[in-house]
Amino acid sequence: MSLLAAATVCCVLPAALILGLWLFYDRRDHARFERERRKTTFYCVRCGKIYARRGLRDEFPCPACGHKNQRLRF
Ligand SMILES: [Zn+2]
Numbered sequence: 046m047s048l049l050a051a052a053t054v055c056c057v058l059p060a061a062l063i064l065g066l067w068l069f070y071d072r073r074d075h076a077r078f079e080r081e082r083r084k085t086t087f088y089c090v091r092c093g094k095i096y097a098r099r100g101l102r103d104e105f106p107c108p109a110c111g112h113k114n115q116r117l118r119f
Pocket residue numbers: 089090091092093094107108109110111112
């Protein structure tokens with residue numbers, strides 16, 4: 046094996062591995078952050094309270110009266 050080929054194997058393979066792992070964890074963390082950041086807002090039709098919950102939900106009971114409300118759509 047020539048010196049150039051050995052150098053290529055020793056430098057490019059670890060670099061590609063690290064780049065791959067970096068991209069993988071970066072995408073995973075970004076997806077988790079987006080999920081945490083997103084809040085769903087609800088308006089209670091029974092008592093008029095506005096409340097929010099983390100994550101994407103279509104229906105959540107009101108913390109004040111327990112009435113199940115659909116999420117607000119803008
Ligand atoms: Zn309510």
